[in-house]
Amino acid sequence: MLKKKSVRIGLIVLLGVILVAGSGLMYYRLSRIQGTIATSIINEELEETDAPKVVVYTQDRSFKNEVMKKVTADISTRPIYLEILPIEEISKDLDQWDKIVIFTTVQSSEPPENVLPIITKYRDDQRMGLFLTADSGEWAHQPDDVEALTAASRSLDNVDEFATQIISFITD
Known part of the structure; x- marks a missing residue:
């Protein structure tokens, strides 16, 4: 039971880190998007x-x-x-x-x-x-x-x- 609980917690923490890192990368890329200038x-x-x-x-x-x-x-x-x-x-x-x-x-x-x-x-x-x-x-x-x-x-x-x-x- 202890192993299963620690594995679940580890997976939840890992998923949280991946989501935070992915969100940070997405924000960085979106904030750098260049617009299209008018002629x-x-x-x-x-x-x-x-x-x-x-x-x-x-x-x-x-x-x-x-x-x-x-x-x-x-x-x-x-x-x-x-x-x-x-x-x-x-x-x-x-x-x-x-x-x-x-x-x-x-x-x-x-x-x-x-x-x-x-x-x-x-x-x-x-x-x-x-x-x-x-x-x-x-x-x-x-x-x-x-x-x-x-x-x-x-x-x-x-x-x-x-x-x-x-x-x-x-x-x-």
Whole structure:
């Protein structure tokens, strides 16, 4: 009788630990879900001109939104056509763009699955700028031949750093 009771208690404790750990992991993953940003265009009147054409693929998250506010405020004063599109709509053919910015998040040590083939395809293309946020501040599995700015998105100091780097990439 004692063995059965201790086994039951052990199983109940183990089940409780599994439920708590699973709930914690689920909360962590759900709190990190990136939203889908609405498409927007800056300097739309320049679309049919010879002005540089830039696309930014990104996500709807407070840090990224703050960075993009600074980027769009700066670019709106320049003769540059800028489209901001959801990362989910990233295209395999980016030939129509003079600059391509990918501004996304590293989750589970990798950027979004649909982005990896694009990074691989355009890794040597000087038109591609890769800007990644990660809780750890780094892309754990970053290939040696891929250049990316990667930092944590927790600090407001990083908003200015990301915005400055993205603007510099676009305008160079």
